[in-house]
Amino acid sequence: MVMVIFGRPWLPDPVIHARTPVGQACAQCAEPIGPDDRGRYASALRFERGALVEVTAPVHMECDIRCAVGGAPHLFNGGTTPWRGTYRQEALRVVAALNEVRQRSQAEPL
Numbered sequence: 259m260v261m262v263i264f265g266r267p268w269l270p271d272p273v274i275h276a277r278t279p280v281g282q283a284c285a286q287c288a289e290p291i292g293p294d295d296r297g298r299y300a301s302a303l304r305f306e307r308g309a310l311v312e313v314t315a316p317v318h319m320e321c322d323i324r325c326a327v328g329g330a331p332h333l334f335n336g337g338t339t340p341w342r343g344t345y346r347q348e349a350l351r352v353v354a355a356l357n358e359v360r361q362r363s364q365a366e367p368l
């Protein structure tokens with residue numbers, strides 16, 4: 259399977275690099291994709307005329323990673339305190355924390 263990404267490359271090859279879908283809603287957070295955002299196209303399900311339809315939709319890189327690794331409460335405090343921000347804010351916080359760990363191991367930031 260070849261991944262279709264947008265923005266500054268963030269996945270190793272093989273990928274197809276597509277134009278950034280500026281203004282389209284992220285399938286995870288529903289916020290619009292910005293001109294400097296990175297991400298990928300993912301399969302998503304939507305209701306259209308009463309039926310579930312599979313579509314391909316853009317997802318921010320951070321929202322995609324947050325979906326894969328779990329949310330901030332799960333990662334940082336044992337799930338005892340619910341996250342009070344938006345999904346997008348939480349995704350940015352999760353990736354920032356991962357980058358702190360990567361920096362300590364001298365790895366490039368995501």
Ligand SMILES: [Zn+2]
Nearest residue numbers: 284287318321
């Ligand atoms: Zn998003």
